[in-house]
Amino acid sequence: MALISTIGRFSGHIQSNGLRCLSTSITHNAAAKKTVSKPNGKNIVLVEGVRTPFLMSGTDYADLMPHDLARGALEGLVARTNIPKDAVDYICFGTVIQEVKTSNVAREAALGAGFSEKIPAHTVTMACISSNQAITSVMGMIAMGQIDSGIAGGIDFMSDAPIRHSRQMRKFMITQQKAKSVSAKLALASRQLSMAAFAPELPAVAEFSTNEVMGHSADRLCAAFGIGRKEQDEFGLRSHTLADKATNEGLLSDRLDYTVPGKGKVVQRDNGIRPTSMEKMSSLRAAFVKPHGTVTAANSSFLSDGGSACLIMSEEKALAMGYKPKAYLRDFAYVSQDPKDQLLLGPAYATPKVLEKAGLSMSDIDVFEYHEAFAGQILANLAAMDSDFFAQTQMGRKTKVGVPPMDKFNLWGGSLSIGHPFGATGVRLATTAANRLKKEDGQFALIAACAAGGLGHGMLIERYPA
Template structure:
């Protein structure tokens, strides 16, 4: 699928972003449970209500900073411990643990299991790791929902972790073949011949990981630059949106709204980490001076209007409503309908939210006007603005989505009001839990009923989910 670039630029709706800018426990009887369940408009007959009890995350830090000497399972373990402490959870009441990650540490390939054991969960509790690029912990949550809905589990911890301070760097494929052959060689001349081949530059050159599409060979930053150009999104608009994200994150932090944060005392460090360290409000004048990061010199994607490499972990407790109330928990939210979408990874790599939003709304029987809280993953400012323009375009809806009319873009007055991935950080495997937890927290803070989570991911994949506030 290829964009008709000129036509798209002409028809895309203009969007000027510069104009808009202790878990409580209680004891519930079965009668109370029935009353609560029957009153929910999105409850489905014969399907158990599934709830988010609580979600937490350790502070998200720029890679190469305070977490640099740790390992991924250290971060994930402390997210799990933070969840246990926040909720007072009896570890034996958990049936399963699922965590998402993208770039795996080879020594702990099933990082969910290693983190669970390190956090003191019973060895009898199964755990597995999922990977789905930037929506890995979204997948962990929906996998938890599936286990509960099917009756296999009552309580599942879903989370995610990413550790960009120390990613696996492999020796070259040629070197790997030579080493494997050397291991089988029996005669000295053959061994010497193989060793001499190992000393060649082509064998010694390592393979570095890259945030790039295997199918296209293109980095995500290049894709974002082309997408911004296709939708005629200016550098100024992108810098304005990035400045908005950082300012809102700063204000949310100062006001104590980011209650999903749990402190982390890093071994060997004097101070306990209690805040994200990538939030940096800045002026448009400063942002405008940065040079393009990917397509040089004419691109519009810079380091400041892109999400940065981040270390972090998150965890949330997902339960059947019945089990949660039996154990004395007051849930935060109902986890309702969700969808996964996918499209062309070449020209539509980052448009997952535009495709997922109308689908999940239709599945839930809701309209855009029913949504009080929007939490979308911010990979790049240009990516967010491209999605909003796509959602405002009747032509895009008809041409690429087989829809009769546009779904409409969210109002920015409801959109990512506590900052987003551009400012808070984006540990690939952990962001989904942050999005869902923030949606639940905002619904209660702002008095809304429904929230919508959406995110794009590598491979042209996208995700959308409806979150419903639990009654006070």
């Protein structure tokens, strides 16, 4: 059953609740602490995570290449942890927009950062959850006993993007190599090329299966769930305000000081964090569904450049090397939905799945870190999680999972403000969750994200004992 038609029956109920989901309070379970470790499984730990500052595309990183930022993240991780470069067994990076010259950017970054050529490295892509996939790939290798330690990371670089010749031109360029003379090449050109052949192919910004841009999907999702412009602007302002506060208080400790190669400039801050006012937020025009859409540049994540990396080990290996891990990486789930009507609802589907696997409930979670693609996407997910009707008709569940209390949700800002280099965000979410657990004296954290193609991911993280 299509989501839009189904939600039409209860959007009035959701709209009447308005932003009440943002202030919903769930009583925290103060009983004896639970454990979610597996009796016969390896404990896998997050030792440390770092990232370059996330910058708006076209700014200080504009003249770099993706592997420069990935290398910077690896070098920063080595400096932060003092990990010997021959003590890493494997390296995996996630990315979305691939630079064709460095298609396996994990390998090129590792070599550039001085890791041994004997250390295997591969690159994965899963849209906005690409570094989530890199993390779980490394976890899987540790769980299977293939390795004891690995680095997972992510990179995306929107200051540059691969722009191709048209297919017609590409066919001509391939076949003309077989021509033996100038006259033969000219003959091929006259037969194969039209004026249309000279038009470049720009990178797709739309879903391949639906031909709809993600912002358009977000606007439709907000209309379906009754999420208004004011609520979206309020959430966008919240993200920027909290990120600015966290920056000024030194809480974003995963961020490195990054020296831009070739320029010598040291970048120390994320440059997309811009706390403003509701008046300015509300003055922006619709970005996708014009003129009456509610998704704008102010309540959406922006095109970003940045890289991230984290050190993951078996607990036994980490302790043997003298490390004090930040957190256990406990369990995770990947989900997928209809990419037309449910493109951005990954967190709503992943959250109950992860909790049920671990035997936990929402009240057991102390820290929530969800990817903010759009303010409306976050609010729509919260509305879905707060609806018995949605749970029953769309998820095959008896009851709703409930919503996170906002005093536990993205308290240091999120992708709307910090930035969203597609492939790098998953590591940021995991590292921030681990850092918040320590700062806030919590036990469990849940991270979740949506991704293009109707994909989603959720992961349970547990604070390492003091």
